[in-house]
Amino acid sequence: MIYTITFNPSLDYVMKVKDFEEGKTNRSYQETIYPGGKGFNVSTILQCLGLENTALGFIAGFTGKEIEDQLKKRGFNLDLCVLDEGISRINVKMKSTKETEINGNGPNINNIKLDELLSKLDYLNNGDILILAGSIPSSLPDNIYETIMKRLILKKIKVIVDATGELLLNVLSYRPFLIKPNHHELEELFKTKINNQEEIIFYAKKLKEQGAINVLISLGKDGALLISEDNHVYFCNSAKGELINSVGSGDSMVAGFIAGYLKNKSYQEAIHLGSACGGATAFSDDLAKKEMIDKVYQQINVEVIE
Template sequence: MVDVFTKLPVAVLSLNPAVDITYEIPQLIADQKVHALESRYDPGGNGINVGRGLKRLGVQACTFCVVAGEIGRFLRHQLDAQLDQVSYLEVDGETRINGTILESITGAQFEVSGVGPTVSSTQRDHLLDRFVTHCGDGLGIITGSLQRSLPTDLYAEAVRRVRAAGGRAVVDSHDELLRNAIDAQPFLIKPNRFELEALVGRSLTDERDIIREARRLQERGVTWVCVSLGGEGALLVTSSSVLKGEAPSVPVASTVGAGDSMVAGMAALLAQGASAEDALREGIACSAATVMQPGTELFDKEMVDRLRGEVSVTPLGYGFSSGS
């Protein structure tokens, strides 16, 4: 169980946050206006979701984010109400708006990601300095997309700086951002199965295949590799073990934020020095509790407490010991 006392400082980097708008409609019809059954506005972006998740788990964390324009002011209003500590960098332009459409008739989900504001190299370096300073010897969580103006090796730079300061970097991204970050040897990465397949350039047909590729990433310097598998749970490969976490069966309202919730759950336990098994269990419980929520809403802490006991974590063989 998560304690409100956090042993290590936790910093979250969110360079491209958003305001998330979710519409529930009967069904999309081409060239016709569709009236929403429900709509909601939430602070969004992967890093923001992780920060919100940590707050709900009682973890004191500081979220470092970029805001711009009128949408940025609206986002600040939301974040000030939902997070304990936020460090803002204001730039020109407008904070992006992301859209999610949920079809009640078909159960289909559509997502559109907006375009964020331009961030200069000077502004980027200023925010990164603040992020690394706050992280110290704790956890630096680096996640989400980047504005087009920012280089794809930025997360690698962030990982190196966190490590140089004595901290541990947690990275949840994809494509070139993730590929470059891996070269900098973060402590934990959390690709989903699709992202891992894109990273290695081939389909991964079974559990052994996924574990084999995770071990190869570990050999390149990543300490923990967690591969999320949706409703099937997740695999966590450490230096001494392979753990399989089975997700509890829950009704799915929306999958938005499930991966971010898993990162928040695992980071919350890492900050307290918990075992790999407990960290994986917490991450899966948070993810399962989030998919039960509408739109981009995240988990309810009471539901996480209920689901935690339903998450089965089993050490697998594959030539490794059962330790964490």
């Protein structure tokens, strides 16, 4: 079974405003509300690709109930912890000539509820896959990813970590199966400017030396690079298309990578399908549908650089 965790989900309220003027009353011409959270995005794409999975996480209040109701329509399994107080956050995303976001803080998660979530992880079995994605709410300890990976260390579980900065660096010693920094996050990790593909590969290999089993680097319109478990370097170009939506593109890539890998344990197929899913979401109004994923898949190719 594949599991995802979303620690701080949201209701994302997207408003499109023609010409936003600061300090004045502005009226939107289109609004959309949908459940947000990196783990939920991964679960959605996995379900789209025909892979059964279970989403774990925390919800609270009337917004949490709406998140749950909308997620049920997506078809994957839900095993959410319901908090006794507060409400799941609302993130406001305004799209005009520029995009502006105001993200909520989210409800307090106490130790009792955290233990409830952690106890669910004890039921994971050898061979299961767990995706840890996104930032950590302020009410949880900064080392929660490490706590989870340490808790599971005796089980043969593939853990994917899609995080940034210290949150990512601190889990490398636990040998995550996959990490997925993008070009700019790689620069931030090593506090340096990375100018070309050779330097990207050099620093990605350093993350592998520190413990990551597979390192997938998202390069946006320039494609993606994978330094795999067997020490090969794969490059996948990106498809041509209009960027419509960057939200969830990285999560879609993670889901596609997992689905591609599980087909026949091929890393070439993993980066191919992962890149297709990431590109398909970027070319869609929302998370990608299977038809768009298949279309993008046919437009891109993978080559072995090393």
